[in-house]
Amino acid sequence: MVQASPIRPSNPFQQPTFVSIETERRHRKERLAAAFRVFARLGFAQGLAGHITARDPELTDHFWVNPFGLHFSRIRVSNLILVNRDGEVIQGEGNVSQAAFAIHSQIHEARPDIVAAAHAHSFYGKTWSSLGRLLDPITQDSCAFYQDHALFDDYQGVVLETSEGKRIAEALGDRKAIILRNHGILTVGHSVDEAAWWYIRLEDTCKAQLLAEAAGKPVIINHDIALNLQQRAGTHKAGWGSFQYLWDEITHDQPDLLD
Secondary structure: OOOOOOEOOOOOOOOOEOOOHHHHHHHHHHHHHHHHHHHHHOOOOEOOEOEEEEEOOOOOOOEEEOOOOOOHHHOOHHHOEEEOOOOOEEEOOOOOOHHHHHHHHHHHHHOOOOOEEEEEOOHHHHHHHOOOOOOOOOOOHHHHHOOOEEEEOOOOOOOOOHHHHHHHHHHHOOOOEEEEOOOEEEEEEOOHHHHHHHHHHHHHHHHHHHHHHHHOOOOOOOHHHHHHHHHHHOOHHHHHHHHHHHHHHHHHHOHHHHO
Protein backbone atom coordinates (compact mmCIF):
# COMPACT_ATOMS: atom_id res chain seq x y z
CA MET A 1 0.00 0.00 0.00
CA VAL A 2 1.49 3.34 -1.09
CA GLN A 3 0.40 6.46 0.72
CA ALA A 4 0.99 10.11 -0.03
CA SER A 5 3.43 11.94 2.19
CA PRO A 6 2.38 15.60 2.10
CA ILE A 7 3.86 18.15 4.45
CA ARG A 8 1.11 18.38 7.05
CA PRO A 9 0.56 21.71 8.84
CA SER A 10 -0.01 21.96 12.58
CA ASN A 11 -3.30 23.80 11.94
CA PRO A 12 -5.97 21.16 11.10
CA PHE A 13 -7.85 23.69 8.95
CA GLN A 14 -4.87 24.35 6.72
CA GLN A 15 -4.36 22.08 3.75
CA PRO A 16 -1.04 20.24 3.34
CA THR A 17 1.60 21.24 0.85
CA PHE A 18 3.38 18.86 -1.51
CA VAL A 19 6.96 18.23 -2.50
CA SER A 20 6.11 16.82 -5.94
CA ILE A 21 3.34 16.44 -8.51
CA GLU A 22 3.33 12.70 -7.87
CA THR A 23 2.69 13.23 -4.16
CA GLU A 24 -0.11 15.67 -4.84
CA ARG A 25 -1.70 13.33 -7.39
CA ARG A 26 -1.58 10.46 -4.91
CA HIS A 27 -3.13 12.65 -2.23
CA ARG A 28 -6.03 13.67 -4.47
CA LYS A 29 -6.67 10.07 -5.48
CA GLU A 30 -6.67 8.89 -1.86
CA ARG A 31 -9.16 11.58 -0.90
CA LEU A 32 -11.29 10.71 -3.92
CA ALA A 33 -11.44 7.01 -3.02
CA ALA A 34 -12.25 7.95 0.58
CA ALA A 35 -15.05 10.28 -0.55
CA PHE A 36 -16.70 7.43 -2.48
CA ARG A 37 -16.52 5.18 0.59
CA VAL A 38 -18.06 7.92 2.75
CA PHE A 39 -20.82 8.46 0.17
CA ALA A 40 -21.55 4.73 0.20
CA ARG A 41 -21.72 4.71 3.99
CA LEU A 42 -24.19 7.60 3.91
CA GLY A 43 -26.42 5.86 1.37
CA PHE A 44 -25.62 8.11 -1.60
CA ALA A 45 -24.83 5.21 -3.96
CA GLN A 46 -27.87 4.85 -6.21
CA GLY A 47 -27.47 2.20 -8.88
CA LEU A 48 -25.23 3.36 -11.71
CA ALA A 49 -25.75 7.07 -10.94
CA GLY A 50 -23.23 9.34 -9.26
CA HIS A 51 -19.67 10.50 -9.72
CA ILE A 52 -16.99 12.53 -8.00
CA THR A 53 -14.10 13.91 -10.02
CA ALA A 54 -10.68 15.29 -9.12
CA ARG A 55 -8.60 17.37 -11.50
CA ASP A 56 -5.14 15.97 -12.17
CA PRO A 57 -2.53 18.38 -10.74
CA GLU A 58 -0.29 18.10 -13.80
CA LEU A 59 -2.64 17.35 -16.70
CA THR A 60 -5.11 20.00 -15.64
CA ASP A 61 -7.62 19.29 -18.43
CA HIS A 62 -7.82 15.65 -17.26
CA PHE A 63 -9.74 14.34 -14.26
CA TRP A 64 -9.83 11.22 -12.11
CA VAL A 65 -13.21 9.56 -11.64
CA ASN A 66 -14.87 6.30 -10.63
CA PRO A 67 -15.16 3.63 -13.34
CA PHE A 68 -18.72 3.12 -14.53
CA GLY A 69 -20.55 0.33 -12.73
CA LEU A 70 -18.29 -0.13 -9.71
CA HIS A 71 -20.13 0.37 -6.42
CA PHE A 72 -18.90 3.28 -4.31
CA SER A 73 -18.25 0.95 -1.38
CA ARG A 74 -15.67 -1.03 -3.38
CA ILE A 75 -13.64 1.80 -4.86
CA ARG A 76 -9.92 1.88 -4.10
CA VAL A 77 -7.22 4.25 -5.30
CA SER A 78 -6.16 1.65 -7.85
CA ASN A 79 -9.66 1.55 -9.37
CA LEU A 80 -9.78 5.23 -10.33
CA ILE A 81 -9.52 6.11 -14.01
CA LEU A 82 -7.99 9.18 -15.66
CA VAL A 83 -10.09 10.78 -18.40
CA ASN A 84 -8.88 13.36 -20.91
CA ARG A 85 -10.75 16.30 -22.41
CA ASP A 86 -12.10 14.09 -25.21
CA GLY A 87 -13.63 11.57 -22.82
CA GLU A 88 -10.97 8.92 -23.39
CA VAL A 89 -9.70 6.78 -20.51
CA ILE A 90 -5.92 7.13 -20.64
CA GLN A 91 -5.06 5.45 -17.35
CA GLY A 92 -6.79 2.74 -15.36
CA GLU A 93 -9.26 0.04 -16.29
CA GLY A 94 -12.95 0.53 -16.96
CA ASN A 95 -15.24 2.94 -18.76
CA VAL A 96 -16.28 6.48 -17.91
CA SER A 97 -19.96 7.23 -17.46
CA GLN A 98 -21.22 9.31 -20.39
CA ALA A 99 -23.16 11.50 -17.96
CA ALA A 100 -20.09 11.96 -15.76
CA PHE A 101 -18.05 13.18 -18.71
CA ALA A 102 -20.81 15.38 -20.10
CA ILE A 103 -21.26 17.20 -16.78
CA HIS A 104 -17.86 17.18 -15.12
CA SER A 105 -15.74 17.97 -18.17
CA GLN A 106 -17.64 21.20 -18.66
CA ILE A 107 -17.57 22.18 -15.01
CA HIS A 108 -13.83 21.61 -14.76
CA GLU A 109 -13.29 23.60 -17.95
CA ALA A 110 -15.47 26.50 -16.83
CA ARG A 111 -14.02 26.58 -13.32
CA PRO A 112 -10.21 26.36 -13.39
CA ASP A 113 -10.23 27.34 -9.69
CA ILE A 114 -11.84 24.08 -8.58
CA VAL A 115 -10.17 20.72 -8.01
CA ALA A 116 -13.24 18.54 -7.54
CA ALA A 117 -16.94 18.17 -8.27
CA ALA A 118 -19.44 15.79 -6.66
CA HIS A 119 -22.83 14.63 -7.91
CA ALA A 120 -25.12 11.79 -6.90
CA HIS A 121 -28.82 10.96 -6.80
CA SER A 122 -29.15 11.01 -3.02
CA PHE A 123 -32.71 10.88 -1.72
CA TYR A 124 -33.27 14.31 -0.17
CA GLY A 125 -31.29 16.18 -2.82
CA LYS A 126 -33.31 14.74 -5.69
CA THR A 127 -36.55 15.19 -3.74
CA TRP A 128 -35.84 18.87 -3.08
CA SER A 129 -34.76 19.35 -6.71
CA SER A 130 -38.28 18.45 -7.86
CA LEU A 131 -39.54 21.72 -6.33
CA GLY A 132 -37.38 23.82 -8.63
CA ARG A 133 -36.40 26.21 -5.82
CA LEU A 134 -33.33 27.50 -4.08
CA LEU A 135 -32.91 26.63 -0.41
CA ASP A 136 -33.69 29.14 2.33
CA PRO A 137 -31.44 30.05 5.29
CA ILE A 138 -33.50 28.30 7.95
CA THR A 139 -30.73 26.66 10.01
CA GLN A 140 -27.22 27.67 10.99
CA ASP A 141 -25.82 24.87 8.82
CA SER A 142 -27.87 25.82 5.78
CA CYS A 143 -26.37 29.31 5.83
CA ALA A 144 -23.16 27.85 4.35
CA PHE A 145 -25.06 27.98 1.04
CA TYR A 146 -26.68 31.38 1.52
CA GLN A 147 -26.32 33.30 -1.75
CA ASP A 148 -23.78 30.64 -2.77
CA HIS A 149 -25.84 28.07 -4.62
CA ALA A 150 -27.66 28.11 -7.94
CA LEU A 151 -30.61 26.48 -9.70
CA PHE A 152 -30.48 24.77 -13.09
CA ASP A 153 -34.12 25.03 -14.11
CA ASP A 154 -34.05 23.24 -17.46
CA TYR A 155 -34.36 19.48 -17.06
CA GLN A 156 -34.00 17.63 -20.37
CA GLY A 157 -33.56 14.05 -19.17
CA VAL A 158 -30.32 12.14 -18.63
CA VAL A 159 -27.35 14.42 -19.34
CA LEU A 160 -25.50 12.80 -22.24
CA GLU A 161 -24.23 15.79 -24.20
CA THR A 162 -21.48 18.23 -23.24
CA SER A 163 -23.70 21.07 -24.46
CA GLU A 164 -26.01 20.46 -21.50
CA GLY A 165 -23.03 20.10 -19.19
CA LYS A 166 -21.89 23.50 -20.40
CA ARG A 167 -25.27 25.03 -19.55
CA ILE A 168 -25.09 23.49 -16.07
CA ALA A 169 -21.63 25.00 -15.62
CA GLU A 170 -22.93 28.40 -16.75
CA ALA A 171 -25.79 28.20 -14.25
CA LEU A 172 -23.38 27.23 -11.47
CA GLY A 173 -21.23 30.28 -12.14
CA ASP A 174 -18.77 30.97 -9.34
CA ARG A 175 -20.86 29.32 -6.62
CA LYS A 176 -20.13 26.15 -4.64
CA ALA A 177 -23.34 24.22 -5.32
CA ILE A 178 -26.22 23.85 -7.73
CA ILE A 179 -29.65 22.25 -7.59
CA LEU A 180 -30.43 20.43 -10.83
CA ARG A 181 -34.22 20.55 -11.16
CA ASN A 182 -35.84 17.08 -11.22
CA HIS A 183 -32.36 15.54 -11.07
CA GLY A 184 -30.39 16.12 -7.90
CA ILE A 185 -27.58 18.23 -6.48
CA LEU A 186 -23.95 18.97 -7.34
CA THR A 187 -21.14 20.64 -5.44
CA VAL A 188 -17.61 21.80 -6.20
CA GLY A 189 -14.54 22.65 -4.16
CA HIS A 190 -10.91 23.68 -4.17
CA SER A 191 -10.16 20.18 -2.87
CA VAL A 192 -11.81 16.78 -3.01
CA ASP A 193 -12.44 17.11 0.71
CA GLU A 194 -14.31 20.37 0.26
CA ALA A 195 -16.48 19.22 -2.64
CA ALA A 196 -17.42 16.04 -0.77
CA TRP A 197 -18.25 17.91 2.43
CA TRP A 198 -20.42 20.46 0.65
CA TYR A 199 -22.33 17.62 -0.97
CA ILE A 200 -22.95 15.99 2.41
CA ARG A 201 -23.98 19.31 3.95
CA LEU A 202 -26.23 20.20 1.00
CA GLU A 203 -28.02 16.85 1.18
CA ASP A 204 -28.58 17.47 4.89
CA THR A 205 -29.84 20.99 4.15
CA CYS A 206 -32.36 19.65 1.64
CA LYS A 207 -33.56 17.15 4.24
CA ALA A 208 -33.91 19.83 6.91
CA GLN A 209 -36.01 22.12 4.74
CA LEU A 210 -38.24 19.33 3.46
CA LEU A 211 -38.98 18.21 7.02
CA ALA A 212 -39.42 21.77 8.31
CA GLU A 213 -41.88 22.68 5.57
CA ALA A 214 -43.78 19.44 6.12
CA ALA A 215 -44.20 20.41 9.79
CA GLY A 216 -45.04 24.08 9.29
CA LYS A 217 -43.59 27.38 8.09
CA PRO A 218 -39.86 27.70 8.84
CA VAL A 219 -38.53 30.96 10.27
CA ILE A 220 -36.07 32.53 7.84
CA ILE A 221 -32.77 33.73 9.30
CA ASN A 222 -32.14 37.47 8.91
CA HIS A 223 -30.07 38.42 5.84
CA ASP A 224 -27.17 39.97 7.77
CA ILE A 225 -26.93 37.02 10.15
CA ALA A 226 -27.19 34.50 7.32
CA LEU A 227 -24.49 36.31 5.34
CA ASN A 228 -22.20 36.43 8.36
CA LEU A 229 -22.69 32.70 8.92
CA GLN A 230 -21.98 32.01 5.26
CA GLN A 231 -18.73 33.93 5.46
CA ARG A 232 -17.68 31.89 8.50
CA ALA A 233 -19.00 28.40 7.76
CA GLY A 234 -19.07 28.49 3.97
CA THR A 235 -15.38 29.07 3.26
CA HIS A 236 -12.99 26.78 1.41
CA LYS A 237 -11.11 26.27 4.66
CA ALA A 238 -14.27 25.33 6.56
CA GLY A 239 -15.33 22.87 3.87
CA TRP A 240 -11.94 21.19 3.79
CA GLY A 241 -11.62 21.04 7.57
CA SER A 242 -15.09 19.63 8.10
CA PHE A 243 -14.28 16.57 5.98
CA GLN A 244 -11.22 15.62 8.02
CA TYR A 245 -13.04 13.69 10.72
CA LEU A 246 -14.77 11.65 8.01
CA TRP A 247 -11.39 10.96 6.40
CA ASP A 248 -9.99 9.80 9.71
CA GLU A 249 -12.98 7.55 10.36
CA ILE A 250 -13.20 5.92 6.93
CA THR A 251 -9.46 5.27 6.56
CA HIS A 252 -9.40 3.75 10.05
CA ASP A 253 -12.36 1.47 9.32
CA GLN A 254 -11.60 0.72 5.65
CA PRO A 255 -7.84 1.08 5.05
CA ASP A 256 -8.09 -1.06 1.90
CA LEU A 257 -9.40 2.00 0.04
CA LEU A 258 -5.79 3.22 -0.07
CA ASP A 259 -4.65 0.19 -2.10
